[in-house]
Amino acid sequence: MFAQEFVLKQRTEILHVLCSSGSTEHLERVLDILLAQGELIWEDYQNIQVPGRALYTKARQLLDLVYTKGVDTCELFLAALKQVLPEAQIVGLSFAGCNSNLEEKEEYQSTSTHTLLTQRPSLVSKLLGRIDGALEALVISGHFTSADCDEVRLPIYTPSQQARRLLDHVRPKGESAAKVVLQYIQQKQETGSALNQEKLTPPKEFLKYQKKLSSSVSAQSCFLSTYGGTSHMSLDDIYTEGQLELAQYCADVHGPLGLEDIVGTVGTVNEEADTVLVSGEAGSGKTTLLQRLHLLWARGVALQQFLLLFPFSCRRLNSEHRELSVKELLFQHCCWPDRDQEEIFQFILDHPHLILFTFDGLDELKQSFSDEKRLCCPTQPAPVHILLFNFIQGSLMKGVRKVVTSRPEAVGPVLKTHLCKEVLLKGFSPSGIDCFVRKHHSDNTVATKVLESLQTNTALLGLCHSPVLCWIVSQCHKELLGCGEGSPQTITDVYLMILQHFFQHQSSLKSTVGLGWFQDHLKTVLHLGQLAFEGMKNTCYIFSGTDLETCGVTENDICMGFLIQSKDLSSNHDKHYEFLHVTMQCFFAALYVVLSNNTDRSTISKLFETKDMWETDLTNSCFRACLPSTYQQECSLGDATAAETSNLQITATFVSGLLSKRHQSLWLQCCPSAVMEKRIRQVGRCLSKGMQKHFKSIPQPVEGEQKSMHAMPGFVWLIKCIYEMQESRIAKDAMSKLEVDHLKLTYCNIGPVECTALAYVLQHLRNPVGLQLDNNSVGDVGVEQLLPCMHICNSLYLRNNNITDEGIRKLIAKGIQCENFRKIALFNNKLTDACTQHFSHLLRTKNNFLSLRLGNNNITAEGARQLAEGLKFNHSLQYLGLWGNKIGDTGAEALAKALESSKTLVWLSLVGNGVGNAGACALANIIKNSTTLEDLWLTENCITRTGVERLIEALEHNTHVKSIWLRNNDLSLEEVEEMTQRESRLVF
Numbered sequence: 001m002f003a004q005e006f007v008l009k010q011r012t013e014i015l016h017v018l019c020s021s022g023s024t025e026h027l028e029r030v031l032d033i034l035l036a037q038g039e040l041i042w043e044d045y046q047n048i049q050v051p052g053r054a055l056y057t058k059a060r061q062l063l064d065l066v067y068t069k070g071v072d073t074c075e076l077f078l079a080a081l082k083q084v085l086p087e088a089q090i091v092g093l094s095f096a097g098c099n100s101n102l103e104e105k106e107e108y109q110s111t112s113t114h115t116l117l118t119q120r121p122s123l124v125s126k127l128l129g130r131i132d133g134a135l136e137a138l139v140i141s142g143h144f145t146s147a148d149c150d151e152v153r154l155p156i157y158t159p160s161q162q163a164r165r166l167l168d169h170v171r172p173k174g175e176s177a178a179k180v181v182l183q184y185i186q187q188k189q190e191t192g193s194a195l196n197q198e199k200l201t202p203p204k205e206f207l208k209y210q211k212k213l214s215s216s217v218s219a220q221s222c223f224l225s226t227y228g229g230t231s232h233m234s235l236d237d238i239y240t241e242g243q244l245e246l247a248q249y250c251a252d253v254h255g256p257l258g259l260e261d262i263v264g265t266v267g268t269v270n271e272e273a274d275t276v277l278v279s280g281e282a283g284s285g286k287t288t289l290l291q292r293l294h295l296l297w298a299r300g301v302a303l304q305q306f307l308l309l310f311p312f313s314c315r316r317l318n319s320e321h322r323e324l325s326v327k328e329l330l331f332q333h334c335c336w337p338d339r340d341q342e343e344i345f346q347f348i349l350d351h352p353h354l355i356l357f358t359f360d361g362l363d364e365l366k367q368s369f370s371d372e373k374r375l376c377c378p379t380q381p382a383p384v385h386i387l388l389f390n391f392i393q394g395s396l397m398k399g400v401r402k403v404v405t406s407r408p409e410a411v412g413p414v415l416k417t418h419l420c421k422e423v424l425l426k427g428f429s430p431s432g433i434d435c436f437v438r439k440h441h442s443d444n445t446v447a448t449k450v451l452e453s454l455q456t457n458t459a460l461l462g463l464c465h466s467p468v469l470c471w472i473v474s475q476c477h478k479e480l481l482g483c484g485e486g487s488p489q490t491i492t493d494v495y496l497m498i499l500q501h502f503f504q505h506q507s508s509l510k511s512t513v514g515l516g517w518f519q520d521h522l523k524t525v526l527h528l529g530q531l532a533f534e535g536m537k538n539t540c541y542i543f544s545g546t547d548l549e550t551c552g553v554t555e556n557d558i559c560m561g562f563l564i565q566s567k568d569l570s571s572n573h574d575k576h577y578e579f580l581h582v583t584m585q586c587f588f589a590a591l592y593v594v595l596s597n598n599t600d601r602s603t604i605s606k607l608f609e610t611k612d613m614w615e616t617d618l619t620n621s622c623f624r625a626c627l628p629s630t631y632q633q634e635c636s637l638g639d640a641t642a643a644e645t646s647n648l649q650i651t652a653t654f655v656s657g658l659l660s661k662r663h664q665s666l667w668l669q670c671c672p673s674a675v676m677e678k679r680i681r682q683v684g685r686c687l688s689k690g691m692q693k694h695f696k697s698i699p700q701p702v703e704g705e706q707k708s709m710h711a712m713p714g715f716v717w718l719i720k721c722i723y724e725m726q727e728s729r730i731a732k733d734a735m736s737k738l739e740v741d742h743l744k745l746t747y748c749n750i751g752p753v754e755c756t757a758l759a760y761v762l763q764h765l766r767n768p769v770g771l772q773l774d775n776n777s778v779g780d781v782g783v784e785q786l787l788p789c790m791h792i793c794n795s796l797y798l799r800n801n802n803i804t805d806e807g808i809r810k811l812i813a814k815g816i817q818c819e820n821f822r823k824i825a826l827f828n829n830k831l832t833d834a835c836t837q838h839f840s841h842l843l844r845t846k847n848n849f850l851s852l853r854l855g856n857n858n859i860t861a862e863g864a865r866q867l868a869e870g871l872k873f874n875h876s877l878q879y880l881g882l883w884g885n886k887i888g889d890t891g892a893e894a895l896a897k898a899l900e901s902s903k904t905l906v907w908l909s910l911v912g913n914g915v916g917n918a919g920a921c922a923l924a925n926i927i928k929n930s931t932t933l934e935d936l937w938l939t940e941n942c943i944t945r946t947g948v949e950r951l952i953e954a955l956e957h958n959t960h961v962k963s964i965w966l967r968n969n970d971l972s973l974e975e976v977e978e979m980t981q982r983e984s985r986l987v988f
């Protein structure tokens with residue numbers, strides 16, 4: 001009772017000590033503590049902190065409130081006062097009876113929003129001096145607007161009041177905003193503690209250098225270059241998260257990776273290595289992702305464990321022909337220290353773990369990775385690629401974190417041995433596409449229209465998973481929305497669309513009636529085409545003024561926007577250019593191959609000569625051979641880079657697309673039709689021949705086994721070329737000779753785009769096949785793309801492909817109508833009980849269905865019950881796999897009941913499903929009755945002796961069952977021994 005009386009009786013004194021200074025600080029700190037302790041709820045706090053209310057009024061209201069809340073609250077209030085007020089003032093109050101202690105609340109609360117409350121007093125102090133950084137983090141993550149920031153930063157607030165206003169503003173923004181703040185603070189502390197631990201006091205010059213470097217990194221990374229030719233788009237406005245996954249399965253990692261996980265410890269496979277590889281196809285967003293990381297670091301919002309970040313582009317490093325020391329490389333290529341170079345470099349050498357290097361586009365480096373030439377001395381000059389290879393290996397600058405990006409083709413086994421982990425960048429998710437389009441169009445009606453038109457053209461939607469194509473599609477929204485029936489289907493269509501878009505928007509020529517736009521700009525196409533084509537043979541992606549001149553590229557051609565000025569290589573006198581994106585260079589090279597009269601007759605066949613491309617390192621020579629001899633002499637005879645191979649393949653894909661009959665109206669005006677017909681025939685022959693080579697590599701099957709083909713590199717590319725041509729005759733011809741029972745395309749980077757092409761081509765197969773697409777990125781959109789070839793698939797293996805219930809709905813709706821379709825494997829996707837009704841329908845209606853495998857998804861008892869409904873009416877199913885779901889006893893009972901009288905079931909797996917004795921007893925009934933069941937898998941459940949006894953009993957009536965697997969259940973060693981003796985078919 002004492003505390004409550006005290007609050008009442010000493011009201012005047014308390015008010016005085018809280019408010020007489022005129023500062024709200026004491027009162028606000030008391031409020032912080034009471035909120036953290038849960039004595040005040042948020043509404044109480046808001047009722048007190050009404051803006052504009054006088055300090056005394058607030059304090060009085062607080063006193064009223066704590067009094068009415070009772071003795072406990074009063075005690076805590078007094079304890080809070082004691083903590084907040086200076087000693088001298090406490091003396092004036094008699095606190096004798098106040099024994100309440102303010103406990104530190106548990107550090108980790110269930111939600112971030114909750115943590116913001118319980119940790120409020122310490123968060124306020126941790127935010128001091130970091131308000132700007134925290135606000136920036138909130139703006140970048142999209143939680144705060146600039147108006148929010150302005151309110152927090154009002155000059156009338158003291159720093160700690162600003163911190164509190166920040167927390168107050170974060171709360172209504174929800175959990176993810178709260179998370180951003182907590183992460184930001186944690187990061188800052190980690191950096192701080194890393195520095196403290198080492199008692200680091202970087203030299204003054206170092207700090208100046210750090211500032212200079214970060215402002216230069218920030219300036220370089222705040223705009224996106226693809227927009228350079230048209231308008232400036234800031235990265236903040238357009239950046240959309242891509243899908244990041246670990247290349248190696250990691251049991252601890254669930255869900256997608258975040259940007260910071262790239263450099264974090266998650267998924268590390270080699271603790272000793274310092275290099276992280278981010279791999280992704282051309283246009284998947286690797287450069288943009290690094291750009292984002294650079295910007296966040298430069299703003300102090302992410303990666304703050306690194307004091308310096310040195311960004312490199314391998315494309316630009318190709319132009320460095322001098323031998324450099326590490327110091328020269330860092331300072332000359334990234335940022336020059338105005339003073340004290342030696343000290344700064346020494347600091348870098350002494351603290352490697354505080355430094356981050358990024359290398360964009362390792363695949364574009366003229367030299368392929370090799371770890372043969374060792375270099376350990378940071379002061380010894382060497383060619384830049386040798387420096388880079390030694391960084392990656394860690395023989396040079398050990399401890400410095402390195403992030404390298406590359407296309408997957410460039411990542412050979414030797415490079416892999418030096419990686420601490422590999423992260424795959426898989427383009428946009430379906431919601432990413434949505435988000436990107438909305439960011440791209442500030443006008444919401446336009447965004448909605450674009451998205452609607454994408455939904456009606458799933459082939460195009462599939463393409464939009466690639467960010468570069470998503471950008472083109474968004475950029476060309478007017479053309480897209482205007483073209484109705486003829487909306488783009490292939491990658492070539494999309495690139496032609498942007499060609500038309502740029503010409504019509506940048507040009508003063510307005511004769512754009514019909515296809516006149518192409519005719520009008522034919523010269524530009526040929527100039528840029530030649531530049532692109534010749535660049536390819538030299539692995540040249542950056543062009544000097546002289547290069548442009550040689551190919552006749554004029555100022556007017558440059559103005560069209562396909563070329564952008566190369567950032568750090570251009571000085572005022574000597575400008576350098578590159579194509580908006582490497583795929584754009586491939587597209588122009590293809591236009592040149594198709595339209596020019598100056599290329600060698602064998603150009604096309606050499607371009608499609610895949611054998612050399614993937615079997616040897618002779619890519620250069622294969623393409624070189626199709627170039628005029630003068631160029632051949634200029635070529636350096638080094639190894640081919642993976643980018644070259646990949647670029648040639650992309651170019652060949654465009655050549656196929658451009659020679660499609662659908663586009664003949666474009667080129668017929670520019671070239672004699674006989675020439676074009678010849679080129680079409682040539683491409684057709686190349687594709688057919690390419691396929692034959694693959695088919696010939698198929699080994700004869702062992703007797704009794706199916707004839708199976710595992711796709712060799714290049715197979716998917718050929719399929720994509722055939723799709724680009726859109727000529728069923730060619731597809732039919734190419735497929736007519738494929739005679740296999742099983743087509744295996746596991747780990748082949750198959751996404752929605754590849755699925756469209758696969759379905760287009762495979763539907764021409766003569767006999768049904770098993771299509772194995774395990775471990776790709778098919779997703780729901782890809783599943784939809786596969787539907788046209790479902791009738792030719794007798795089994796479909798889609799393990800580990802990010803498929804959800806929605807994808808299954810569409811797949812099953814089609815599968816039910818396909819006579820051949822009999823087996824499906826969907827292990828490790830994102831399926832829940834919402835999809836089991838579709839399988840139930842399938843089982844009920846399709847009485848030739850043989851195998852259903854749904855392991856490692858999220859199916860519970862309810863899902864099992866739904867499946868059971870279908871199973872009751874099914875007379876064909878032989879294999880049912882539900883490994884690693886959560887069906888429990890109830891689910892097992894439902895299934896057992898439905899399968900009790902099955903005359904077909906051969907194999908049933910309920911491994912790891914929380915099945916106990918009730919489930920085991922029910923399953924015993926299947927054993928009693930079945931004349932077909934051979935294997936029952938019950939490993940990793942919670943069955944005890946009682947359950948096993950029932951299984952043994954059932955086995956007494958059954959001679960057909962071969963084994964029941966019971967490892968890792970609730971049985972003692974003695975029980976296991978005894979029961980094995982009694983029944984040898986039990987496997988423990």
Ligand code: ADP
Nearest residue numbers: 226239240282283284285286287288467468471
């Ligand atoms: P890569 O380096 O893998 O070839 P880029 O990063 O150059 O791919 O991406 C090509 C284009 O795609 C970019 O210029 C940009 O227009 C768009 N893009 C890529 N990633 C993103 C992203 N995360 N957010 C927004 N746009 C992106």
